[in-house]
Amino acid sequence: MTTATVSPAQRVTAGIGRTFTSPKYGPVLVTGILFIAIFVGGGMRYGNFLTGQVFLNLFVDNAYLIVLAVGMTFVILTGGIDLSVGAVVALSGMMAASLLQTGWPAPVVIATILLSTSVLGLLVGLMIHHFKVQPFIATLAAMFLARGLCYVISQSSISVTDPTFVALGVTRMSLGGGMSITWSVIIALAVVAAAVWVLHRTRTGRTVYAIGGGEQSGILMGLPVARTKVLVYVISGFCSGVAGILFTFYTLSGYPLTAIGTELDAIAAVVIGGTLLTGGYGFVLGSVLGVLVLGIIQTIITFEGTLSSWWTKIFIGALLLVFILLQRLLTARRR
Incomplete structure (x- = not known):
């Protein structure tokens, strides 16, 4: 069939098919459709579910995880991994609670x-980068270090009573309509907005994608590969600190056992959001969508009332497996 005989409808259909089978856009679109399906399904099953506040609560309850997923996206885009983020969230909370207790100003x-x-x-x-330690090992060591420092600060929970932290934690801004x-x-x-700008409007962002696509190719292109490989872990550490502060706003306390396993939630959100574990493909907004999917699953289980919270982990594990298989399928087809 020649191009002249292809109808506009056929071209649109072919374009949609190529988009859904693209390793770059396909997983993100599937995640978006999945989120909408779960949200609408919840609205059909439960009263007062399909409301604006239920949707906004996904952001309120998971703000710290969104920031954590942003930092993890940078790392995974380069083909790396960061297992320390959960422990760093806990360390940030312990530092905040301890320093505030001694009278340090909040800023x-x-x-x-x-x-x-x-x-x-x-x-x-x-x-x-410089000592060629595998990311898994290096970040595992950082995880143990950060978790150990939590217990050095205190072995019990520390309450946060600082007026600034309390105000930032409990103040709600009305958007109208309740x-x-x-x-x-x-x-x-x-x-999220800053991360999108960095990844899609700066040389650093182009280098992040280039490292994931092929580090040697990036070097041959004259990109600052070495500096960027180090920088993505600085970004992840910074985002972990921000996430820890947001989690402290949410709980108004510091506790050494906080955020155990949260690094796995962040990785799951990034992968479900369409970022390839091997790097090179992915979007920050996709990771945000992945966090929302995890949040809506938790919300569904809460509304159900008869299911254990462990079902959240079961559903997330199943979704993660499906999306990893989907990534493998789409990348294999591209080859």
């Missing part, structure tokens, strides 16, 4: 946490 505490977690990310990045959000949501969306 100084926040700056100290972000600087500390970024330095930890820098050390991990240097280990990976809907509201917290400051954590605004901060998380600001981080």
Whole structure:
């Protein structure tokens, strides 16, 4: 069949088919459709589910995880992994609670946490690039270090009573119609917007994608591969610090056992959001969509009322397996 005989409808159909079978766009579209299907299905089954506030609560309850997934997206796009993010969230909360208890001003505490977690990310990045340590091992060591430091600070929970943290944690901004959000949501969306700009409008973002597509090719293209490989772990550390602060706003306490396994939730959100584990393909907005899928599953289980919270892990595990298989299928077809 020649191009002249192909109808507009056939061209549109072929274009949609190519989009859905693309390893770049296919998984993200599937995630979007899945989220809409679950949300509509929940609305059909439960009263008061299909409302704006239920949707906004997905952001309110998962603001810290959105920020965590943003940092993880940078790392996975380069073909790396960061297992330390959950422990760094806990360390950030413990540092915040402890420093505030001793009378440090809230802005100084926040700056100290972000600087500390970024330095930890820098050390991990240097280990990976200059000493050729596998990302799995380097970030596993950082995870044990951060979790151990939590217990050095305190072995029990520390309450946060600082007026600034309390205000940022409990204040809700009305959007009209009985809907509201917290400051954590605004901060998380600001981080997402900054990450989208970096990945799609800067040389650093192009280099991140190039490393995932082929590190040697990036070097031959004259891109700053070495600097960017280290930088993505600094970004992940910074985002972990921000996520830890947002989680402290949410709980108004620091606890050494906080966020155990959260690194796996962040990885799952990024993969379900369409980022390939081997790197090179993925979007920050896809990772946000992945977080929303995890959140809507938790919300469905809460509305059901008869299911254990462990069912969340079961459904997430099944989804993760399906999306990894989907990625393998789409990348194999491209070859």
